[in-house]
């Protein structure tokens with residue numbers, strides 16, 4: 001048996017996503033991951049992240065890049081391009097968290113997500129995408145696009161069904177929703193590149209774009225791409241008449257908390273994607289595929305793999321049940337391994353394998369680019385009350 005290859009890696013960012021990336025690295029089995037350390041703008045947070053895990057803390061991005069082959073880009077959207085391009089310029093591969101990149105405003109003090117022309121988001125968002133793709137094309141390194149929905153086991157099983165039955169997908173509908181992101185920066189367009197339509201909508205949208213490309217490649221050898229989008233957004237918790245009962249986050253500054261994207265693909269088939277921050281009862285992540293020969297419901301989270309009845313909340317005070325649930329009393333759908341159903345360890349395994357051995361990955365920069373293009377075209381549509389907008393695609 002050959003010895004496993006070693007991949008030296010570093011994590012940029014030390015917050016929420018850096019944590020689940022680190023948990024994913026611990027489960028890599030096909031190669032030998034060697035985490036050299038962490039760097040983040042927030043040096044104190046990076047130092048704490050490092051000491052809790054017994055890894056090194058770098059004080060500059062360059063110092064981290066000197067020591068690694070593979071970089072985890074787990075920073076706010078505002079830093080994705082900067083970190084990814086810096087890594088690629090040094091010939092390193094980079095795992096970029098979702099969304100690939102974004103438009104963060106014009107930098108002015110009075111920038112407000114409600115008021116700027118959305119064509120700016122599309123134009124500048126795509127310019128950022130192009131700079132990242134250009135940096136990738138000039139580099140020996142690669143971009144791995146960390147869209148965990150692509151690697152969720154239910155989506156990968158659906159891929160198998162589509163490929164083996166030559167299915168034609170007629171309509172995909174899906175949703176990612178909960179009662180509001182915990183991250184304070186999420187409230188502002190200038191950090192996140194938009195609201196819930198990009199922050200959460202990117203997950204089911206990318207899964208839909210992915211499955212249509214799987215279908216196209218299986219039947220004709222060519223991905224089926226998105227052609228047009230019509231969309232609506234709303235800021236329900238910012239309405240003057242919103243009655244705040246205290247269960248839904250409601251301190252957003254200039255972003256949407258409800259969105260609907262309706263995509264028409266170049267073959268005339270459809271995908272409808274909902275995303276919102278106004279849903280109680282825990283996270284609601286699902287995707288349904290209506291094909292000519294089967295119908296699949298991918299219940300990412302919650303799902304019914306494990307159902308638990310708990311007579312009183314306090315009984316489970318030190319037990320984590322499911323993401324974003326308000327309470328633990330009564331029946332709970334409690335995934336026995338939430339990360340696994342969500343696709344986190346599978347994406348990290350796939351990216352380390354590709355970094356060591358080469359080969360295609362299911363979620364790459366082109367998929368990330370088409371997601372950005374569709375979403376900012378959707379913001380443009382929503383600005384015009386849902387007018388259909390053509391989508392520029394990357395191949």
Ligand SMILES: NC(=O)c1ccc[n+]([C@@H]2O[C@H](COP(=O)([O-])OP(=O)(O)OC[C@H]3O[C@@H](n4cnc5c(N)ncnc54)[C@H](O)[C@@H]3O)[C@@H](O)[C@H]2O)c1
Pocket residue numbers: 012013014015016017018039040041042043045046074075076077078079080082083097098099146148183185199
């Ligand atoms: N796939 C998922 O389910 C999922 C879930 C949450 C967040 N995310 C994505 O992860 C990314 C980060 O979100 P988070 O929740 O981890 O944020 P966070 O606020 O918890 O952590 C961000 C970290 O990045 C650092 N940082 C910010 N800008 C930086 C820069 N330019 N250079 C170096 N360090 C920088 C901060 O100091 C902090 O340590 C976002 O793109 C977000 O969309 C993905």
